[in-house]
Amino acid sequence: MFKGTVLSLLIFTVLLAGCATVPLTGRRQLSLVSPSEMVTLGAQSYEQFLGQSRLSEDVQEKRMVQDVGTKIALSAEKFMREHGMEAELEHYQWEFNLIEADTIVNAFCMPGGKVAVYSGILPVAQGENGLAVVMGHEVAHAIANHGGERMSQLLLAQLGGMALSQAVKEQPEKTQQLAMLAYGLGANVGVLLPYSRKHESEADRIGLILMARAGYDPHVAIPFWQRMNEQGGERPPEFLSTHPAPERRIRDIGDQIPEAMKYYQP
Numbered sequence: 001m002f003k004g005t006v007l008s009l010l011i012f013t014v015l016l017a018g019c020a021t022v023p024l025t026g027r028r029q030l031s032l033v034s035p036s037e038m039v040t041l042g043a044q045s046y047e048q049f050l051g052q053s054r055l056s057e058d059v060q061e062k063r064m065v066q067d068v069g070t071k072i073a074l075s076a077e078k079f080m081r082e083h084g085m086e087a088e089l090e091h092y093q094w095e096f097n098l099i100e101a102d103t104i105v106n107a108f109c110m111p112g113g114k115v116a117v118y119s120g121i122l123p124v125a126q127g128e129n130g131l132a133v134v135m136g137h138e139v140a141h142a143i144a145n146h147g148g149e150r151m152s153q154l155l156l157a158q159l160g161g162m163a164l165s166q167a168v169k170e171q172p173e174k175t176q177q178l179a180m181l182a183y184g185l186g187a188n189v190g191v192l193l194p195y196s197r198k199h200e201s202e203a204d205r206i207g208l209i210l211m212a213r214a215g216y217d218p219h220v221a222i223p224f225w226q227r228m229n230e231q232g233g234e235r236p237p238e239f240l241s242t243h244p245a246p247e248r249r250i251r252d253i254g255d256q257i258p259e260a261m262k263y264y265q266p
Contacts, residue, residue: 022144023083024116024209025202030075031145032163033124038179039091039112040181044113046095048176056098064074065117068128069096072135075214079206085143105231109138110183111147124227127143132216135226136207143262146199151182197244204253218260225250 012085014066020031073094080089094113104118115138117131141147158178159167167175208218229246244252 005135007069020145020149022202022204023079023085026145027198027202027226029145030152030156031043031148033148035088035091035145036113037147038148038151040114041151041175042110042114043093045179045183046074046110046116049116049146050097050151052132053116056100056102058098058119061119061122064128065098066096068092068113068131068135071214071216072132072139072210073134075210076139078213079210080143091189098234104150107134107138108183109142111142111145113142115139125224126227126229129216129220130224130227132211133207134216135222136209136216137203138207138212139213139248140200140203140206140210144199144202145205147182149199150196151178154178154182200249201252204249205256205259208256209263210251212262212264215264215266217264217266218257221257222250230254 012035021027022029077089077092080086090110092113094115096117097113097117099118099197101118102120104120105106105124107115107121109115115135117134121134122131125134155163155167155178159171159174167178204221208221211221212218227245229250
């Protein structure tokens with residue numbers, strides 16, 4: 001009984017001390033890892049990922065990824081300045097790579113602005129506007145510190161709240177595995193799933209604003225996600241999924257578009 005009380009107090013203290021606020025939504029999030037630590041770990045993971053991947057050689061598609069990515073990045077930097085995140089901007093070094101993988105319909109953004117787009121998502125995007133939905137969403141994950149929050153949750157759940165610097169020294173392989181999970185590059189079924197769905201919804205909302213400010217009409221997000229929904233295949237129930245159900249996501253995005261349109265300047 002006494003041990004359980006001490007453990008509960010310890011966890012409560014850790015949670016109380018390590019909190020941050022998501023820009024725009026105002027949600028409090030667990031933050032046990034500094035932005036600089038996440039950027040360093042993210043850069044290492046990104047280089048490892050690129051070393052194991054095949055970069056696209058399609059000049060036109062690579063240019064599109066670079067152009068859209070740059071516009072979204074500039075929009076994100078302005079967003080961050082307006083939300084008191086100027087200090088974090090010094091850690092961002094934007095990089096956009098198109099990965100040759102036609103069977104993978106996905107993309108991701110590491111902390112610090114390291115972005116990878118799989119070629120399999122381009123037919124669904126159907127051009128720059130749809131790609132802006134993807135880029136806005138993934139960059140939103142980065143500036144909302146979703147990777148850092150998931151890493152904090154994993155450190156607390158699996159390493160007892162051990163500091164990241166200590167974990168890297170004592171359990172480097174385990175820490176790297178946790179980092180991949182934090183960035184969404186692995187599969188995890190358990191207590192983190194509700195947070196992941198929350199992350200997706202937040203990234204949708206912030207991403208719409210980022211793309212609007214970059215000059216892309218947020219309304220294209222609805223047909224994009226409808227096309228994603230048409231990819232088909234059996235889906236697990238929403239409570240077992242790390243992503244919102246497609247129908248719910250599309251409905252929520254429709255509700256969020258008026259807010260994003262306030263920032264839209266073609």
